[in-house]
Amino acid sequence: MKDRAEARTLAADAYAAIHRAIRSGSLKPGQRLRFAELQALCGMSVSPVREALVRLTAEGFTVSDDHRGFSVSPLSVEELLDIVNARKLLEGEALRLSIEHGDAEWEGHLLAAHHLMARLPRERDDLPTAMREDWEQRHADFHRILISACGSPILIELCGKLFVRADRYRRMSVSVPKQNRDVVREHERIMTCAIERKAEEAVEALRDHYQQTADAVERLFQTEEAL
Amino acid sequence: MKDRAEARTLAADAYAAIHRAIRSGSLKPGQRLRFAELQALCGMSVSPVREALVRLTAEGFTVSDDHRGFSVSPLSVEELLDIVNARKLLEGEALRLSIEHGDAEWEGHLLAAHHLMARLPRERDDLPTAMREDWEQRHADFHRILISACGSPILIELCGKLFVRADRYRRMSVSVPKQNRDVVREHERIMTCAIERKAEEAVEALRDHYQQTADAVERLFQTEEAL
């Protein structure tokens, strides 16, 4: 049995491995990435590693300095707020279109995705890694399906990219223990409004949802600065 | 004197060269890209060429098939309309924010950029390549400056990417000889409304502008299909 599902090229494996390491935080924001270390991590030569870094850079997860190599993109409150506002705009519109065009099958997928997500407790800390990964996946699926009926491949693509780009920030917010939030209920409200075709209300709920996450992470930034 | 301004890495040169070849149409939509040919075109080894293709693929100009190489992304009416709608949404919002936050300096840059663009006749066919390249550059600058005061790096980045992604379609529309359009006037109206802080009117003018381009290219697609 292999350690990890192998993609069709080593470069894709390297991309997945580094991407995961960055999102999980084992490669820290701002950290310089040396080829020797990444080659050890991925178990391959320099070419596929470099290819992975080029892709990651194009997607904003790493930055490159000519002839000085690559490093993990830093995090900042400014970027977080920027991402959240962009998501409110893009996913808000995509959701509106999805509600407009979605059929019964879409409703079904949405219900199913929400169910899968709601069944998994998010806050549980006893089985942290595996279960959290699982929840993250279902959470991503829910948001993907939510806008899947919008009819615009570009909107879907951009929303997907912003979703993963928000990932590192979202994981920070999970580490905040007590929040006065019921994330399940927030998702539920979005879904219910969507299925009842209350477009404006659904979009409003979605934007609230993102703003709440943004607020939580912003508070976290401020407490960290205070240290 | 060098043929082309050299970037700091060969890979960046390769990216620029292939990007230009695709945008100018000398590499045609759907065309398979073989490393041997691209190496001849760029005058370098396979590594930087491959790196360029990975970047171009991440940005949507090429597509990759594992172990089967790369090819130029195809064009379609559907994608054109999708791009235009996304641009209306994103640039519309970016323009609104820019009008909200822009100061006198922004107004000045905008006036200057428009002046530079208006001075260059677009339709002229006698000095096609050089002058058209020049106009394209000033046109891009105008649209870039228009939204430069929006305060959102992400919106600016996304709008920029959509702008270049619309490039191949825009060049098609230029080849349509007689259009009942006055592109200079369209730009002028956007700029005037922006400076007069008529946000809604400016956004409306911008969206009209894009829709007109879209309509022109859509007609072109239809006439080509009829052949």
Next chain:
DNA sequence: ATCGTCAACATTTTCGAAAATCCATGGATC
């Protein structure tokens, strides 16, 4: 003491060839 120069070193970037994969062709079997 400060600044600039110049080695030696560390690291990235690029090369040219080897390895892996795909695709077309032809021959064997049912």
Next chain:
DNA sequence: GATCCATGGATTTTCGAAAATGTTGACGAT
């Protein structure tokens, strides 16, 4: 005749080393 499998050539992907570039620190001049 159709299907399956092997074989060869074409192409991409990956490797390991060479070349190019950036960095550090010592040394000398101002």
